[in-house]
Amino acid sequence: MNSVYLNKVSNLTGSPLNCPESDISRIKEEIAGSLEAISYQTADIRGSTVILKPNLVRPNPRLIPASSTDPRVVIAIAELCSDFGAREVGVGENPGFEYPAREAFEISGLTALLKKRGFKTFFFDDGEWVDIPNPAGRLYRNIRVAKPVMEAGVFINLPKWKTHMLTCISLSIKNLLGIIHDDQRMLFHRNDIAEKIVDLAQVRVPDLNIIDGLWAMEGQAPFHGVSIRDYNGLAVSTDMIALDSTVAEWMGFSISEIPHLMIARERIWNGVDHPVNVIGPEKDLLKRRFKRPVLSSAGQFPGFRCIECGVCNGCLSAIRHSLDKLAFESDLKLYPVSTIVSGRPMCNEQTLDEWEGNLILFGNCASEFQFYDRAKRRKGCWIPGCPPHVLDLFNLLEKLRD
Numbered sequence: 001m002n003s004v005y006l007n008k009v010s011n012l013t014g015s016p017l018n019c020p021e022s023d024i025s026r027i028k029e030e031i032a033g034s035l036e037a038i039s040y041q042t043a044d045i046r047g048s049t050v051i052l053k054p055n056l057v058r059p060n061p062r063l064i065p066a067s068s069t070d071p072r073v074v075i076a077i078a079e080l081c082s083d084f085g086a087r088e089v090g091v092g093e094n095p096g097f098e099y100p101a102r103e104a105f106e107i108s109g110l111t112a113l114l115k116k117r118g119f120k121t122f123f124f125d126d127g128e129w130v131d132i133p134n135p136a137g138r139l140y141r142n143i144r145v146a147k148p149v150m151e152a153g154v155f156i157n158l159p160k161w162k163t164h165m166l167t168c169i170s171l172s173i174k175n176l177l178g179i180i181h182d183d184q185r186m187l188f189h190r191n192d193i194a195e196k197i198v199d200l201a202q203v204r205v206p207d208l209n210i211i212d213g214l215w216a217m218e219g220q221a222p223f224h225g226v227s228i229r230d231y232n233g234l235a236v237s238t239d240m241i242a243l244d245s246t247v248a249e250w251m252g253f254s255i256s257e258i259p260h261l262m263i264a265r266e267r268i269w270n271g272v273d274h275p276v277n278v279i280g281p282e283k284d285l286l287k288r289r290f291k292r293p294v295l296s297s298a299g300q301f302p303g304f305r306c307i308e309c310g311v312c313n314g315c316l317s318a319i320r321h322s323l324d325k326l327a328f329e330s331d332l333k334l335y336p337v338s339t340i341v342s343g344r345p346m347c348n349e350q351t352l353d354e355w356e357g358n359l360i361l362f363g364n365c366a367s368e369f370q371f372y373d374r375a376k377r378r379k380g381c382w383i384p385g386c387p388p389h390v391l392d393l394f395n396l397l398e399k400l401r402d
């Protein structure tokens, strides 16, 4: 039977921005206890090369402290592996499309903390990659994976306990996006992201997964969610599906709301429910209904008329991320009125006759609108992509403001 350990860690005094030794000792103690509780063989770590994979998605710890794996957890587990006799312990990540890992490590504070203790850092984007055949894949038959992950004797996944705009939850399976090459990362970043994540889950299965919920995040995560300070949750298992399913339920989600979990259960568990033994003395203190992320932008941003036609989650999520970022960083009143159209056109051609302000056609599906009104389309612009990158819209809106 799969075991999942969930517990609320007591007596912590630090934060993602401050890493006291007392917190590290306390977290080490908690993790050591959890490994014993789930019968994890720590002997596997002795003499091995260990790679830890945190979630460092475009970190911004001063303003958004709960989006990345807490440095206290990373350091505690690195030290624990060392105590267990690991030959070498390294921490690696590819933290976002075209976003340098070196910068993510620096901003998150990990560069200094790891260096001081003699642990290695792996900037996957600057390193070597290997092509791995993936015969069980539905979207990727070959996946380009960071070489240190494939070569590690023990691979430990350190995801963040948070919601996610595109996939409802982040957690363990989704964290594997940070081990693949950028050339493949943004492919299938639409409704089919659920199948993509399950493809990834079969390439290099982590030996252990430890979800950091010291500060958790709800709502518009990963970039503009709300931090849940001192939630102090940790969740541990060797099985990602059992772990994510359990934590999702603890967050108030039904598993059927989360397509990638349903698909993982269908494809990896062969549609058979596996019993899960959930343990942890204070696990029930972590039960909480997390705020759901909202994907639509329609009617929600004054001055921006968002017309969502035959559109999928890829464009919806990219637009919402851009507008959340704009609202978070600036005053929306400073921007000229704009109409943002996404998705395949509706039957009613009046839509474009009535646009307000700047016209922005977002994504490949919306390109068809260009042919509707040739006289007026000069006033508009089209952002190609399927979906376009979040920053494409953000940067364009910034330009229109100037």
Ligand code: SF4
Residues within 6 Å of the ligand: 190, 310, 311, 312, 313, 314, 315, 342, 343, 344, 362, 363, 364, 365, 366, 385, 386, 387, 388
């Ligand atoms: S361009 Fe179309 S298919 Fe592609 S992400 Fe946007 S709405 Fe979805």
